[in-house]
Amino acid sequence: MNCHCAEIVTPGLLDLFDARQRLIDAATPINTVETITLEQSAGRVLAETLVAPLDMPGVDNSAMDGYALCLADYQAAPGGAGLPILQRVPAGAGVMLLPEGGCARIFTGAPVPMGADIVVPQERVTLDQRGHIHLEGSLVLGANIRRQGEETRMGTPLLAAGTFLDAASIALLASHGINTVNVKRRLRVALLSTGDELITPGTARAPGQVYDSNRAMLNVLLAQAQCDVLDLGVIADSPQSLHQAFEHAQTAADVVMCTGGVSVGEExxxxxxxxxxGGLHFHGVAMKPGKPFAFGYLGAEPASSTPLMALPGNPVASLVGWQLLALPFIHAMQGRSVAALQSYPVKAGFSQRGPRGRCELLRVVLDWARELPVAQLAGGQGSHMLSAASQADGYLMINPETDVAEGSTYHYYPINQFAA
Structure with missing residues (x-):
């Protein structure tokens, strides 16, 4: 997908989707592997493809509480006499042989007795005075039986290398009896803010000073992305201070991330x-907010150097830059499979002048009062206004030179897709 900025973009700016792809392509995944227990593996990235050590299910088992029987035996019973219950099969029992001329009371997950070819749910079964079962409704061979290996066969791929281990994938591994996994080590990211005006939250503020929200935000985002963070604090607006900070960062971390001071002013x-x-791969992206985003490296040669991402100083621009550009690079460095951006069409519930020379990512909330959702502005759209960003459900992407018309449809990008 392309936001079409390249056709009418401000000279020197890179199209948003081109910049995103360049970052992904430039990432060199870390190759150090650790062996950890399954209990420690939440949020880690598989270093190798795992194959199934077992058939799943391991045997034919019942999908319902009910009665297991041979359908032909039931149909052959004289005068609709039904079948006697000659066996009871709880979950955890071994595989049994179905008694001839009878049926088995069976429970969910229990092995289906050999000779049974259908499980009938208990809701469709009545018992007569003799304790024989009588069935209601249509009867289909194989109904309510989970077949051995129908989910996975032993030796077939279970999870691919690069899989992010979440609750469902960990449960899958546990269901196969796997209790240790080989994972990529955590990515080390050096984080710093630049700006003489920045102070730490909790300290007294003098006129002109600003609390450093970017570092607080990015510390959380990097932790959610399962990175180990080396927080270098606030660096003064001077070349000497930056040289010292970058020298330490490039040797101590896999990636360097800084915010502020990346525009073209005198300071x-x-x-x-x-x-x-080192050098820059690119500086400036045709997006609003987030234009000053830069990607480069610290070291003599790009291939053997430490990659660096410089995010804008305005906090909303920094957040958008993280979500759309920095996060996929982090995922690629971790060896994760990078997910494509997800969007769908949503109508705007407002009108306003469109962006000039850049695509704009409007922070919006979805109004579900009607049958289909309508996007409304979450608040002020300034790149310094965190209040709207904190309330937004997603971004409405507006192409350059395109005015927003109420009732017209635009691409909507839900924010929850950026949750690490």
């Missing part, structure tokens, strides 16, 4: 320092 020193210590 924006990040770009020239990056170029002196």
């Amino acid at each position: 924006d020193h990040v770009r020239p320092v990056i170029e002196q210590r």
Whole structure:
């Protein structure tokens, strides 16, 4: 997908989707592997493809509480006499042989006796005075029987290398008796903010000072993405301070991430320092907010250097840059399979002038009062306004030179897809 910025973009800016793909393509996955227990594996990335050690299910078993029988025996019973209950099969029992001329009381998950070819749910069974069963409704051979190996066969792929281990995948491994896994080690990310105006939350603020929200935000986002964070704090707006911070960061971490100082003003020193210590792959993306995003490296050669992502100083621009650009790069570095961006069409419940030269990501909430959702602005759209970002359900993407018309349809990107 492309936001079509390249056709009418401000000169020198890279199309958003081109920038995203360049980041993914540039990532070199870490190759160090650790062996850990299944209990420790939540949020880790599989280092190898796992194959099923067992058939799943291991035997034919019942999908219902009911009665297991041979349908032909029931149909052959004289005068609709039904079948006597000659066996009881609880979950955890071994595989039994169905008694000739009778049926088995069976429970969900219990092995289906050999000779039975149908399980009838107890809701469709009545018992006569002799304790014989009588069945109601249509009868289909094989009904309510989970066949051995119908989910997975022993030796077939279970989870691919690069799989992010969440609750469902961990449960799958546990169901096969697997209790240790080989995973990629955690990615180490050095994080720093730049700006003489920044102070730590909780300290007294003088006029002109600003609390550092970016570092607080990115610490959480990196932790949610299962990264180990080296927090280098706030770095002064001076080339010397940046040189010292980057020198430490490039040797201590797999990735360096900084915020602020990446524009082109007289006090924006990040770009020239990056170029002196390494180089830039690109600087400037045709997106609003987030235009100053930069991607480069620290070291002599790109292939053997430490990658660096410089996010804008405005907090909403930093957040959007993280979600759309930095996060897929982090996933690729971790060896994860990078998911494609998910979007669907949603109508706008407002009108406003469209962006010029860049695609714009409007922070919106979905109004479900009607049959179909309608996007409404979550609040002020300034790149410094975290209140709207904290309330938004997603982004309405508006192409350059396109005005927003109430009732018209635009691409909507739900924010929950960026949850690490």
